[in-house]
Amino acid sequence: MSTKVDDPRVIEFDVRTDEMLINMGPQHPSTHGVLRLILRTDGEIVSEVEPHLGYLHRCAEKIGENLTPRQWVPYTDRMDYLAGMNMNLGWALVVEKLLEHDLPEKARHLRVIISEMGRIASHLVGMGAYGLDLGTFSPFLYAFREREKILDLFEKACGARLTYSYLTPGGATGDLPPGWVDECRDFLAQFKPCIPEFHELLTNNQIFIGRTAGIGVMSAATAINYGCTGPVLRGSGVPYDLRFNGEERYTEMYEGYQFDVIVQDPETGKYPDPHLEEFGDDLDYPEIPKEAILGDCWHRFYVRMLEVVQAIRLVEQALDKYESASGDWGQPIKLTQKLPKGEAYLETEAPRGQMGFYLVSTGDSIPWRVRARSSCFCNLSVTSELCRGTLLADVPAIVGSLDVVMGEIDR
Amino acid sequence: MSDLVSQLKERFGDGIVDVNAETIDDWIEVTPDVLLDVCEFLAGDSAIKLDMLNCITAVDYLHTDPKKAAKADFDPHMQVVYHLSSIEHKHTLVLKVKVDRWKNGEEGSLPEVPSVAGIWRTADWHEREVYDLSGVLFTGHPNMKRILCPDDWVGYPLRKDYEMPLEYHGIRGR
Amino acid sequence: MIGSLVSTGASTVTEFISQNIFGLDDPNWFMYLLCGVIAAVLVLHVIAVGALFFIWAERKIAGRIQDRLGPTRVGGKFGWLQTLADGVKLIAKEDFIPRDADAPLFKIAPYIAFAASFAAFLALPFADGAVAHHVNTAVFFVLAVLGLEVFGVILAGYASGSKWSLFGAMREAAQVVSYEVPLGMCVVIPVFVAGTMNLTTIGEMQAGWFNNWLVFHDPFTFIAAIVYFTCATASVNRAPFDLAEAESELVAGFHTEYSGLRWSFFFMAEYGSMFLVSALASILFFGGWHPPIPIDIWILEAFADPDLVAAGPLKDAVPSLVTFLVMLIGIATLVAKSVIGVVVMMWVRWTFPRLRIDQVMATCLKYCVPIAAVCFVGSMTWETLDLPSMNTINRYEIHEDWSEDLAVSTVGEDGVDPEWPEDENDDESSEVMDGEEAPIEEDSVAVQNGLSLQEGE
């Protein structure tokens, strides 16, 4: 589906006004973390955007060359600190891929529960922060109210609220405490009616649509060319979700689960219907406004909102499977486990995109080279392309829709 | 695998140096001067259509302490690893390029690899990061500058023989 | 004591002070100074206490909207001393000036913004008699002074020396200047219906049940009230239109570089003009100081001694203490209505995202101005054709106050005013004038405003 967009904003100025060089950041309320954008603006029109990175660079990869894989796990959840669980999962899978270590049945379902709950928490922050970028404060607090409940559940599971290091290579540091599954079901039950609330507050709010629909339009080819992944890629209509199309070792984790890839169906122009009957009829979905073009900020936001519903479905299925599964929950590998000589690269579908880890080992317990491929790093590289010719107020809207986290970009 | 390797071999001849299919992730090793054409072919060819460059990594093979160096089964060199994948056909490929650690032996001049930023726009930032952290120069890159470290930073942190500077603008390093 | 204070006939507070406290028979300059200072301090307190209350209310309302409590600890159960704590914090904060700022302009900008929003309270009547200075063209004066507030912001934006505040100042200037047009149009509609720019008279014209409010005069004034409120929110820089201090884009817009007391002046100016704009809205559209149920009229009728009632307006036929009480009720009602207006602005602020600058301009030029124009024409035709309207009060009974002494007009039943100088060509002139004027029903007792001027001299 080609998105024919002639650029309405090609404006030449007859009187040569000199351009102003402004830097937005590194301390700026709307850049998520320490990102510095150098804007060359002409009045309100932004003619050039150049992101400057590295303010949060801790060179975690160099440290990875001095620690054994299990010791490096805490570094992974400090990369995308809003979805720590999914980062741990990525690293655990790549180490198991190198060791060719297979997991018991129960560990697999435990991981689906935890990673999908992490996805809900991360998308909640993404949604709330995007509301903040556009100037409304209340959705942020509603989102954090729900996220607090998820963090309480994580705290019960692994003792930490933000830096979990829970899913380690080999399984998890501990099993879910008794009663956790019921509390999780209660949370999901009271969370479902909140989703129409978020839609009411943001998705079909006229001012929100005015600020996001048709802004920062990115065609599918540009998205792939710039290596964008996750909701940013699916927002442009590319049906690529690693839980479907990922590596064998990653997709087998979702074996036997029913869920959809959230992408706009080119023919019908609709998103996959969210199986309303399972949720009862209170989840009525706002249809796509006419101003929204495929690949704009609104679509990226809408993909994240629908992914929360898919995550709820996944967690519900995983809870039942976890309870019926037998066997232990996957003991972690030994602290100084000897790694075989060789290398392994594996990408997982983190909430913000494909988070890849590349592990090279020359045979002893400390890896030779550790590389983390960050999804936000590629997603952010599109800003200079998308923000050219937009208004100053669109820059936070576009950067917010890419939902970048600086910890993961700078590593 | 074999049909792809044969296709590449007859198209690029000895440009394809080595193929390794038994390891967990199989890879093809290519010489730097033929890298650009291989990438254009892989990205352009409709059957293969590797249109997504996932990641570029530089791995520095050097043992700093002499004892291990003697036992090591490789001589010091650098490897630039390209992870590619195809959105349409859902398959992946790993390309490797071996370069020596310093250009024709003298310390300080960086090894050169042609830049693939023209084919995949994402390579622009990835190559800047490899240049910044591992010190590999990508010729033909639109904006070859450091991306993570400050512009006036000395040295390339991810190299095995890297020494953290004593101080940087008055901030104590070690 | 109070009785004497109020009922000293035509004497003002000055005369009272000079006679009773200083024992001088005619007030000299010091009395006027003292009286002026008292009036100024009283009006200043309206803003100071208003800001104090509104800042606390905004935090509480924002809390409630966001499913949390808002301040609860500072001073008592509901944290109502929170604003005082903020004030002390602001006073204690260091008040620095950026290096490449234009120091004198930087220092004076907040005072201009505050002075502009404070000066407008000069002409704002809180009840029938309770107005700081009785300005005949009060509406026009308030609009003029409201436009000055943009100066403080522009100078602050420029003088701070930083690019961000320059952006904020430019946006603010563009927005406020362009929103004055629809604001002016919406204000003209009630002025046209009431026939006067004197706020006290407009307020008096909406006495009685709430159906006498100008907002229910005809559907066009109803729409005009809504458009007025939108433009007022925009010209006061609140809610979806608060681009001048858009945190997410411009850090904090024009008052990025301000801190401490100077910053609080901008804040006070903002809350002052918010209260002012909603007070103006309540006077122009929502019946000013008359409560929905005419309690004040009932009280007046209860205490009025019968013989004086026929002579003139109800107010004079009642002991002065009762008029004072009714005035207090009026002030309370007006403040209540303005507080409701401010609360609605806060409510809108915490639910809607912010508009982009071109959308703000588009709403102003493409939506507010045309709608205001249509309402203007609509209400004008409604008024001239004298179509049925919910207001039952006969507007022509009450005149502009300056023709007060003519309230008891001598025009007899047959429309001829015996005192009118008897020369023959006068009738045609009055007819001629009537022709041009809005057609007045024959049985109107009062003399048309314009004509009576010549007698009043």
Add this chain to the structure above:
Amino acid sequence: MGILAAVNRVYWHEFFFMLFAGISVVFAVCVLLTQNIVRMAFYLVLSLGSTAGLFFLAGAEFVGAMQLMIYVGGTLVLLIFGVMLTAQQRYVKMNTHPTDWVLATIVGGSLLVLLIGAAAGVDSWKDASASKKALAELDVDDARTATPLGLALTGVRVDKLDSDDPALANGQSGYLLPFIIVSVHLLVVLIGAAYMARTKRSATAPVGRAERARLNIMQMEHETDDVVYSASKQSSSSLLDSDQSQAEESTDEAQE
């Protein structure tokens, strides 16, 4: 009580008159002397604001508010707006050439002399006592300003009803005609200004480097864009061992 009686002679009306007049004159001169153009614009605001004060003092509230709204609120906002946009580092200072000073003083001086001569000619201003008496009678409260002005604008000269000229007596010779002419004139000027200020949209004008790069990228995308991606449940496998994975995939599909 002595002090109060002693300083009894201060008339507030005169005091404020002197104050406002002083401010407007002093700041008008400052406008000339200062070199920072933003300061100059600000001094202009102060001087015009104090003339509005003078109008209020004279009881003409309507004209005072008009002065505030039009001069200070309208013209000077735009003036400061323009000055602010251009007052970047290089343009803030504006030093006038000495010869301009000489020329300006000649022209200014002659205008000043003319004005003072005209002012001296007005006889009612000659004896101070008459003006003071008139001042005492003027009851500022009921200054009837707006309505007669409004009516005069619509053609009814209410204040000339008793004059002997018949046309004036029945109130026909108001300012309706000049008022309409001026409003039409202003409308024309408005449209002209709007026309000149619109941003000229022309695709042919030379496009900046960034713009041209962006345009051909957009062009390039649209050609490569019509590849349709199918959403198939097919886990990605390494290309090299694609033979055996082909076999597995077919078996996967079979199982589902």
